[in-house]
Amino acid sequence: MYIELKNINKSYGDFKASDNVNLEIEKGRLVALLGPSGSGKTTILRMIAGLERPDSGEIIIDGKVVNDIPASERGIGFVFQSYALFRYMTVFDNIAFGLKVRKMNKAAIKERVTELIKLIGLEGFENRYPSQLSGGQRQRVAFARALAPNPQVLLLDEPFAAIDAKVRQELRKWLKDMIHKLGVTGIFVTHDQDEAIEVSDEIIVTNKGRVEQSGTPIDIYRNPTTAFTSAFFGVTSELKDYKAFKSFDEVDEYDRAIVRPEFVKITKKSEVQKYKSSAVEGRVETVEFRGNSIEITVSCNGSIFSARRSLDEPAVEVGETVDVFIYRIFITHGDSVKLLKNNAVREETVVI
Amino acid sequence: MSAENKQVISREGSTDIHAQTAGSKAVKYILITLSVVFLFVMLVMPLITVIYEAFRKGLVPYLEAVSDPDTISALLLTLEATVIAVVINTVFGLFAAWAISKFRFHGKKLLVTLIDLPVTVSPIIAGLIFVLTFGRQSAIYPFLESIDFMVVYAVPGIILATVFVTFPFISREILPVLEAQGTDEEEAAALMGTKGFTIFRRITLPHIKWALLYGIVLCAARAMGEFGAVSVLSGHLRGKTVTLPLQVEILFGDNKFMPAFAVSSILVVLAIVILIVRSIVEYIGKRRGEK
Numbered sequence: 001m002y003i004e005l006k007n008i009n010k011s012y013g014d015f016k017a018s019d020n021v022n023l024e025i026e027k028g029r030l031v032a033l034l035g036p037s038g039s040g041k042t043t044i045l046r047m048i049a050g051l052e053r054p055d056s057g058e059i060i061i062d063g064k065v066v067n068d069i070p071a072s073e074r075g076i077g078f079v080f081q082s083y084a085l086f087r088y089m090t091v092f093d094n095i096a097f098g099l100k101v102r103k104m105n106k107a108a109i110k111e112r113v114t115e116l117i118k119l120i121g122l123e124g125f126e127n128r129y130p131s132q133l134s135g136g137q138r139q140r141v142a143f144a145r146a147l148a149p150n151p152q153v154l155l156l157d158e159p160f161a162a163i164d165a166k167v168r169q170e171l172r173k174w175l176k177d178m179i180h181k182l183g184v185t186g187i188f189v190t191h192d193q194d195e196a197i198e199v200s201d202e203i204i205v206t207n208k209g210r211v212e213q214s215g216t217p218i219d220i221y222r223n224p225t226t227a228f229t230s231a232f233f234g235v236t237s238e239l240k241d242y243k244a245f246k247s248f249d250e251v252d253e254y255d256r257a258i259v260r261p262e263f264v265k266i267t268k269k270s271e272v273q274k275y276k277s278s279a280v281e282g283r284v285e286t287v288e289f290r291g292n293s294i295e296i297t298v299s300c301n302g303s304i305f306s307a308r309r310s311l312d313e314p315a316v317e318v319g320e321t322v323d324v325f326i327y328r329i330f331i332t333h334g335d336s337v338k339l340l341k342n343n344a345v346r347e348e349t350v351v352i
Numbered sequence: 353m354s355a356e357n358k359q360v361i362s363r364e365g366s367t368d369i370h371a372q373t374a375g376s377k378a379v380k381y382i383l384i385t386l387s388v389v390f391l392f393v394m395l396v397m398p399l400i401t402v403i404y405e406a407f408r409k410g411l412v413p414y415l416e417a418v419s420d421p422d423t424i425s426a427l428l429l430t431l432e433a434t435v436i437a438v439v440i441n442t443v444f445g446l447f448a449a450w451a452i453s454k455f456r457f458h459g460k461k462l463l464v465t466l467i468d469l470p471v472t473v474s475p476i477i478a479g480l481i482f483v484l485t486f487g488r489q490s491a492i493y494p495f496l497e498s499i500d501f502m503v504v505y506a507v508p509g510i511i512l513a514t515v516f517v518t519f520p521f522i523s524r525e526i527l528p529v530l531e532a533q534g535t536d537e538e539e540a541a542a543l544m545g546t547k548g549f550t551i552f553r554r555i556t557l558p559h560i561k562w563a564l565l566y567g568i569v570l571c572a573a574r575a576m577g578e579f580g581a582v583s584v585l586s587g588h589l590r591g592k593t594v595t596l597p598l599q600v601e602i603l604f605g606d607n608k609f610m611p612a613f614a615v616s617s618i619l620v621v622l623a624i625v626i627l628i629v630r631s632i633v634e635y636i637g638k639r640r641g642e643k
């Protein structure tokens with residue numbers, strides 16, 4: 001493992017920002033730290049960078065314990081959420097800063113900076129000040145500045161948070177390609193699950209200072225191992241009484257029953273429902289066009305939850321009575337989660 | 353726009369209030385007239401009087417009064433105290449502002465309050481405090497006497513008093529700028545391998561440069577005019593512990609009005625020089641900020 005955190009604890013006063021954090025990251029991977037606000041993502045990043053000291057535990061990078069190595073000697077690139085560009089320096093000087101510190105000669109600096117400016121597509125902007133750039137351009141300068149000294153590790157704190165949706169989309173792809181092209185190990189913080197799923201090779205889910213789960217995006221999505229992850233990922237709704245839905249095993253003790261839209265099949269009365277005998281009737285509450293699908297909320301057995309229908313299927317209307325069939329349910333109890341499959345379904349055909 | 357630049361502008365008064373919020377034309381002219389009249393009565397008239405009185409008996413008596421050895425020595429002492437106060441308070445102001453804005457520590461609020469103390473305490477009281485601390489009745493007096501270092505009724509006392517009353521000016525100017533800036537940029541520089549002082553020189557100093565200069569100007573202006581605390585500590589030993597404001601007082605007390613005004617005119621000239629320097633600093637600072 002290239003980066004390892006072992007039993008890391010960090011408190012601010014009596015608030016535990018990191019609670020026995022353990023994580024491992026392989027070289028060359030781009031990993032997302034995903035969790036709700038205040039869950040300790042930035043704290044983890046700052047400890048890896050050396051801007052914050054853990055109270056206990058070990059941080060290991062490339063086989064060396066780096067706890068006592070100051071930030072200035074760790075050789076880690078860091079992109080701040082606010083970018084933290086040097087506002088009294090031009091784009092060129094911002095990117096050159098880390099190279100000048102290394103006492104590189106002038107010609108080599110110029111060459112490297114020019115190369116990076118080309119990489120981020122900001123030719124002609126060399127002499128502008130950060131205040132004269134757009135958010136997306138600043139983000140790219142911050143990225144180039146962090147990459148200039150050739151760091152082996154790049155940490156990014158919510159790199160896309162301040163950028164509008166369209167540019168964000170482009171930058172995400174750009175970041176992913178760039179990191180893989182350069183062979184850098186990257187960790188980026190986000191609280192946007194779409195972003196985590198789209199950009200990262202691996203996701204680490206944090207909650208209340210703890211690491212809840214880590215794995216590939218698809219793995220975490222399919223097999224949440226904790227109550228928190230099962231409810232956090234995807235568009236989730238809660239069933240008030242899952243036993244009212246037919247053909248599920250009985251679980252004695254449980255806290256919550258959670259469904260995602262893709263667990264739910266909605267059919268009009270005029271359509272064929274394969275598992276008719278296990279379906280229950282529900283009422284359509286809202287119908288919303290979501291670009292590539294129709295999102296429907298139904299009320300059924302006292303619960304309200306979402307489902308999707310494709311655009312090709314006949315439209316349903318608000319107030320319409322429909323058949324509702326549920327393929328799967330996440331049942332949580334304490335910190336653990338269990339997946340219940342509808343017994344009416346023999347073959348596993350749920351497409352995620 | 354940078355934080356310090358905003359500050360500079362707001363200090364000047366708002367130049368372009370939005371029409372809807374400003375009220376009618378009549379209000380505008382009444383306010384302007386009032387301000388002008390007020391300024392004239394409070395500022396311009398006294399200044400003209402000073403200059404008029406100073407030159408009433410002609411240029412020769414004026415030059416005589418101004419080149420009086422006591423006056424020259426008072427001018428030199430004033431400049432000496434001012435320069436030392438500016439240097440000490442610049443160093444202290446930078447350290448304090450840096451510590452307050454960049455670190456978390458216990459007693460931070462107390463430190464901020466203490467920095468403001470000199471402006472809230474009456475200068476006379478401040479002077480008395482130093483007399484009690486360093487004078488004959490103090491516990492450390494025997495020690496001071498043994499090393500032959502007199503504070504009260506001596507130059508060190510004058511300097512001490514001047515430093516004390518101008519204490520908050522520089523740190524107060526820098527602090528808001530440093531606080532608005534946060535620590536991100538310094539951290540970014542540190543992560544790129546930069547160490548302590550270089551970070552200060554390359555990243556922090558450019559931010560606070562104009563605020564610092566402005567603070568220095570204010571500090572110098574205040575130091576030159578200081579009367580109260582200095583008066584208590586000085587002992588009025590002519591040619592030794594008398595600053596310009598004290599010299600004016602002495603001459604005035606001796607009913608030498610023309611010389612008193614002549615010496616005052618030196619202070620007026622110094623004040624005008626500082627005003628000009630201030631305007632230049634502001635102008636350049638603003639232009640830099642807009643770039």
Ligand SMILES: Nc1ncnc2c1ncn2[C@@H]1O[C@H](COP(=O)(O)OP(=O)(O)OP(=O)(O)O)[C@@H](O)[C@H]1O
Nearest residue numbers: 012015017035036037038039040041042043044191
């Ligand atoms: N310097 C600090 N002093 C005191 N508490 C802090 C400090 N820094 C962070 N915390 C607390 O630690 C917790 C975790 O903070 P952290 O910044 O790591 O959260 P985060 O996951 O990055 O959140 P966000 O998504 O909002 O950025 C928060 O509750 C925060 O209030």
Ligand SMILES: [Mg+2]
Nearest residue numbers: 041042043157
């Ligand atoms: Mg954060």
